[in-house]
Amino acid sequence: MSLMISVSGIRGIVGNSLTPDVLTSFAQAFATWLRSEKSSTAERYPDAQPKIVIGRDTRPTGEVIAGIVGSTLALCGCRVVDIGVATTPTVEIATVKERADGGIIVTASHNPVEWNALKLLDSEGEFLNESELGELLRILDRRRFTLADWSHTGTVEKKKGYDDAHIRDILNLSCIYPEKIAACRYSVLVDAVEGAGSTVMPELCRRLGVGRVETISCEGSGIFPRNPEPIAAHLTATVDALRKTGCDFAIVVDPDVDRIALVCEDGSLFGEEYSLVACADYYLKHRPGPVVNNLSSSRALRDVAGKYGQECLSAKVGEANVIDLMKACGAVIGGEGNGGIILPELHFGRDALVGAALLIQAFTDWRERNSGNSALSGFRKSFPSYFMAKQKESFDGNREKLQSLFDDIAERHPDAKATMTDGMKLDFADEWVHVRPSNTEPVLRIYAEAGSVERAKSLAEQFAGELEAGSGGWR
CATH class of the missing domain: 3.30.310.50 (Alpha-D-phosphohexomutase, C-terminal domain)
Structure with missing residues (x-):
């Protein structure tokens, strides 16, 4: 099995293609690349040591991989801030709040548990684009790494509190109204597939005003009870749990919480493609502007954008590619049809937490305008059907x-x-x-x-x- 290297990360099967040599080599190359970036921004970063934030999902291999990578970065003269188990978007936000030079997320996202990966971030908390990845790979190929001598080695500091910071930032968004959500007295089931969302997603729901929060697979064990990709074929147990609890709907996320799926009250799926569609339909009422998806996404987003007189553009698949196009056209919201929502008002990254907030708020707004229908399945039917x-x-x-x-x-x-x-x-x-x-x-x-x-x-x-x-x- 070959190593998968792309703007979506360096992915492989642990002990097969993702080996200690691969991990330390990429860590050294990343530190060397960051040093070359810092040399051109010395005024912004007067400290000679690059600062790097590391977070991970709950996979059993995550802690040891984060340890290997963090120690390697320290031996390259970097200051490492290890925030422990955290969602991918939380690490992205922490990278900016820490004024770090870069970040690394140890996660293979929706891949099975035997996989893991390094997702690399720049100083803006965004994935390296294709050009930046190319520069890093050239450094890796030459294997001329910038290391530190014994008197200039870096440090590894552990820090907590970023889950709460992420939630606060979402609650402070201009279009989120917890008091309106609380008035609906929702009951919601959360399925975090034992991943990084096990604690933070239920807590976000409570602070958004959800009246009753039930959970399934939210112990954070990292042993996925099913295929972790949140698609219909994998969610039969979630649908069963929804029916048993009698909740109004279910929120499902992947292990690193950059993708969201909803299950309606009748057990039908809202549709991963329609997560972005529903969010955009609500958000464009508050802030008009272009929207962006990828080439594999539904035409429904184009239809919604057209309703508000806005343009819909499509990028190559891959979060970094979508973000590049969003910045180029000034998009106000975007993402990928797999349930990845990107809201620039918060940060440039796929974020299932902000996706959940927008979806619940959008549903609440629709209910206010359609008092005779209070079911999520009815909300879904209000959108163009593909x-x-x-x-x-x-x-x-x-x-x-x-x-x-x-x-x-x-x-x-x-x-x-x-x-x-x-x-x-x-x-x-x-x-x-x-x-x-x-x-x-x-x-x-x-x-x-x-x-x-x-x-x-x-x-x-x-x-x-x-x-x-x-x-x-x-x-």
Whole structure:
């Protein structure tokens, strides 16, 4: 199994592709890269030692990996602030509040428990973009690391309190009204899949004004009771728990809490694609402006933006790519169709905590305007209706040959607008298909959207067949 290296992090299976040598090499390269960045910003950072925030999810391997990485950074002359178990967005916020030069999150997000990863942040608490990652990889390739002698080694300081700081920042947002939420007396089930959200998400709900908070898989053990990706096929136990508790809806997050999914009162899924759609529909009433998603996201966001006379733009898949486009166009909200919400008013990062706050507030606002309907499933039906099918095909092969195959397939569909900036996306009049190599797994992702479930599945299967027919060189 090869190491997965992208703007989404350095991911691998612990003890297989993610080894102590890999961890220490990337830590040394990151410290060296930060020193080169500091040399051009000496006025802002007069201290010669780079400051780096580290946080981790609850995976059993997380603590020892954070220890290895933190110690390596200290031996490179860095000051490390270890905030312990924390969500990915919390580490991003802590990096800014600490006025640090960078951050590292030890998490493999939605990957199974045997995986782990290093997600690298810059001084703004944002993922390295493709250019910055390229610079770091060149340092790694040369293996000319900047180390410290015995008298200039750094330190590792442990610090707590950032969960509370993150919650306070959310409650202080201009569009969040806990008193209105409290008046609804919601009962909510939280499923944190034993990850970093086990404590902070239930606490956020309480402080938002939720009347009753029930939990499932919120002990923080790091032993995931199911596949941790929050999609329908993995949430049967959550749906069962929702029915048993009689809660109004369920909030589900992945292990590092950068993605959110909702389960309606009747056990149906709100739809991960529609988390961003609902948040944007509510937020654009308060702050109009462009919105951004990625190429694999639903057209429903475009429809919502159009309702407010705003533009919807699509970036390559990957949080760093979405953020770059959001900054370029001045977007007021954005994210990815997998349940990742990015609100620049808070910070530039996918954040399931702010996503939960916006979704509960948006639902509350809708209830005020539709007093005859108080169910989350009714709220979901208020949005444009599209259906998506998602498939995976094993792929760990030649990307250049794969792109050549994409070109051949696109030529056979002249009725579609082809976008080749991230694999192949073909936009037809009433539907689309997007095929691309994953940034996080050795697979090829095939996403299709259409006006019905059956048509979306048929479209995905059609292009899986076209790929298979021309697969002589791409696997």
